[in-house]
Amino acid sequence: MLTTKLGVLLSGRGVVAGDRVRDALADAGLTMRSAFTLTQLAAGPVNQQTLIDLLGVDPSAVVTVLNELEGRGLVSRQRDPADRRRHIVVMTADGTRTLHTVEEVLDKTDDDLFAALTPRERDQLERLLTKVADADSCAEKY
Known part of the structure; x- marks a missing residue:
């Protein structure tokens, strides 16, 4: 049956998750791209080419x-x-x-999206989806 295919299930849930995450980020005045960029800068300054x-x-x-x-005023570029x-x-x-606020907002979004799962199940889902994403060399990061 089509509705039990993993890709179909993930696709349908992905639309819901994507909408909720985008809405949560918009409330913080960010887009997915800007939030992901801030996340990459959390470890410290990098040159622009390395960031690319x-x-x-x-x-x-x-x-x-x-x-x-x-x-x-969230980042600065210096020579x-x-x-x-x-x-x-x-x-x-x-x-x-702002990044701290985004993390709190996204934690709340995750809590809402995955309320039906136990903490152990959420950890397992995260590991499995990370494994799939890491194996997909064509996966878009941004």
Whole structure:
């Protein structure tokens, strides 16, 4: 039966999850791309090219998101003192606070989406979906 196919089940639930996550991020004034970019910057400053490589997307897409985040005061770009042609991207204190808020909002969204699962089942689902995503070399990161 079609409705028991795993891909169909994931696709249907993915639409619901995607809508809820996008709505939750919009309430924080972010998009999926901007939230993912902030997440990549949480570990510390990186040069813009490294960020592009980490995100695995077209450089123009990253520049657009960085322009948005910089305009909101969530990140800053500074010239690399070792190579003036490169920019270092740094998350600001406002960016750190925003990312913390996003994590809280997404935790609440996860709680709502997966309320039917026990904590152990949620952990198992996360491990399995991560395994599938890691094995899919064509998976879009951004």
